[in-house]
Amino acid sequence: MWLLVTGSPRLLLLLLAYITASTVQCRNINLILPNVPDVLHPPIPSEAGISSDDVDGLQSMENIDPEVRPGLFQGDMALNNEIFDYWRVGLRWDIFPEKLWLNRTVPYLISPLYETEHRILIYQAIRTINFLTCVKFVPWTGKEKDYLMIWPVKYPSGCWSYVGRYGGPQIVSLQPPDDTGANCLGTDGRPIHELLHALGIFHEQSRADRDKFVKINFENVIPQYRSNFDKQSLKNTTYQFEYDYNSVMHYGKNFFSIGKGKQTIVPKIEGQKIGQRKMMSKTDCLKINDLYGCLGTPPNYNYKYYTLCNYMGI
Numbered sequence: 001m002w003l004l005v006t007g008s009p010r011l012l013l014l015l016l017a018y019i020t021a022s023t024v025q026c027r028n029i030n031l032i033l034p035n036v037p038d039v040l041h042p043p044i045p046s047e048a049g050i051s052s053d054d055v056d057g058l059q060s061m062e063n064i065d066p067e068v069r070p071g072l073f074q075g076d077m078a079l080n081n082e083i084f085d086y087w088r089v090g091l092r093w094d095i096f097p098e099k100l101w102l103n104r105t106v107p108y109l110i111s112p113l114y115e116t117e118h119r120i121l122i123y124q125a126i127r128t129i130n131f132l133t134c135v136k137f138v139p140w141t142g143k144e145k146d147y148l149m150i151w152p153v154k155y156p157s158g159c160w161s162y163v164g165r166y167g168g169p170q171i172v173s174l175q176p177p178d179d180t181g182a183n184c185l186g187t188d189g190r191p192i193h194e195l196l197h198a199l200g201i202f203h204e205q206s207r208a209d210r211d212k213f214v215k216i217n218f219e220n221v222i223p224q225y226r227s228n229f230d231k232q233s234l235k236n237t238t239y240q241f242e243y244d245y246n247s248v249m250h251y252g253k254n255f256f257s258i259g260k261g262k263q264t265i266v267p268k269i270e271g272q273k274i275g276q277r278k279m280m281s282k283t284d285c286l287k288i289n290d291l292y293g294c295l296g297t298p299p300n301y302n303y304k305y306y307t308l309c310n311y312m313g314i
Contacts, residue, residue, distance in 0.1 A: 031142055033112070034169060038154040042162070042171070045084035047227075048073045054224050055156055066175060066184050067193070068255055069158030074203055074228045075255065076160040076194065078171075083163060087202060089233045099164035100200055104292050107140040107147035114152065118176050118185045122150060125191035132285050132308050134294035135199060148172050148198055150191075159184035161197040172198055189248045189277030196249060196284065200291055204243070204250040205265060205274075208234040213243045213268055220262035228256055229264070240290060244283040246314060250274050282313030 044050050055071035058064065067076040073084065086096065110122055126137045140147045146167055153160075153173040161172045172194050174184040184190045205214060208231055216229045244250065245267060252275025253263045267274055280288075289295050289305040296302040 031109075031140075033109070034149065036111070036149060036151050036153070036171070040153055040155065040171065042070075042072060042078035042156070042160065043080040044072055045079050045081050047081070047084065047088075049227055050224070059156060065252060065255060066158040066190070067160075070156040070160040070173070072156065072160055074206065076158065077197060077202070078160060078162040087163075087206075087232065088230075099166075100292065101135065101165050102146070104135045104294075106135065106137045106198070107144040108137050109140040109147060109149050111149070111151040114176060114185075118174075121185050121188065122174065122191050125188055125195060128188065128192060128280065129195060129199075129288070132280065132312060133288045133292065133305065134302075135288060135292050137195075146170075148195075150174060152176055159190055159194050161194040163197050163202065164200040165198075170198070187277050189279055192280055193248050193277060196280075196288065199288060201249055201284070201287060204247040205229075206231050207239065207243060208232045209239065209243060213245070214274070215266045215268060217262075217264055217266065220257055220259075220264050222256050222258055225256045241283050241287060244281055245269070245272050245274050246276060246281040247284050248277060248280050249284060250276075276314070279312075279314050282309050285309035285313045 044055075050071065050073070058069055058071040061069070065075075070076050073079045079087070083099070108126070110119060114122070130136050137148075146165055147169055148171075149169050150172045152175055153171060156173075157175050159174055162170045172191075174191055174194060176185050177183040184194070204210075206229075210231050218226055218229065221229060251265055253265050255264055255275070257264050265274060286295070286306070286309045289309065294302060294305050
């Protein structure tokens with residue numbers, strides 16, 4: 001009913017985010033916060049061929065996309081060798097469901113180092129996922145063993161996340177604006193992108209069938225990062241959803257480019273845009289709901305989430 005009354009569901013989500021930011025901040029005043037070092041060393045799969053010098057090189061560059069800056073696998077994904085091997089051969093998460101969040105519930109803690117305006121943006125991203133899916137992000141009480149720590153990590157700086165549930169506290173790094181130009185909190189889509197990684201979603205352009213939809217200009221890619229444009233094997237890969245140019249999980253056209261004007265990804269549909277960071281697409285929304293069993297199975301479909309995704313996704 002409220003959808004009809006307000007006429008602006010996204011405005012309501014913003015209002016709810018503001019209320020949540022105020023409420024949770026008061027609730028967590030007496031919570032003992034874990035210690036987060038300024039320098040972290042998230043895992044990088046050995047076969048990706050990315051060295052610490054490579055990471056340092058991207059960290060020192062100015063005006064680089066904040067999802068590229070961390071220098072991890074595909075820029076912003078912290079993966080160990082096991083998860084990388086599963087990704088490479090295209091196996092679904094149902095092969096190892098222990099990497100999904102239990103009971104579709106994700107406890108989280110947001111750093112007190114963020115300014116209020118940035119906390120509100122993070123809460124807005126959380127509220128969006130909570131509203132559009134059956135996955136629920138809930139404030140960490142200090143008792144849960146597995147939880148997300150949303151933090152402005154200093155090194156590697158930028159936007160990055162582990163993929164899926166790793167066990168114990170795990171970082172989602174969202175860097176606020178600074179003099180390097182990196183900013184993970186300029187739009188709703190940046191925090192949503194990293195939170196979807198934490199739920200278990202990979203990048204869209206690494207799909208096994210991507211060459212039907214985009215062309216990769218490897219000659220324009222920074223040489224030591226060409227492996228970031230590898231795709232999954234067709235051997236075990238099946239896709240329930242069509243390739244999604246509008247996905248908030250799709251690379252932008254200049255990711256890992258050697259220079260200005262050197263496009264690394266070109267859509268095969270002329271004029272098609274890629275790399276939006278405004279909002280989940282309809283397909284992003286459906287993928288999360290499918291991954292966590294929110295859509296149901298025939299003949300018992302849960303039409304609530306189909307409707308929400310189609311109504312509010314872009």
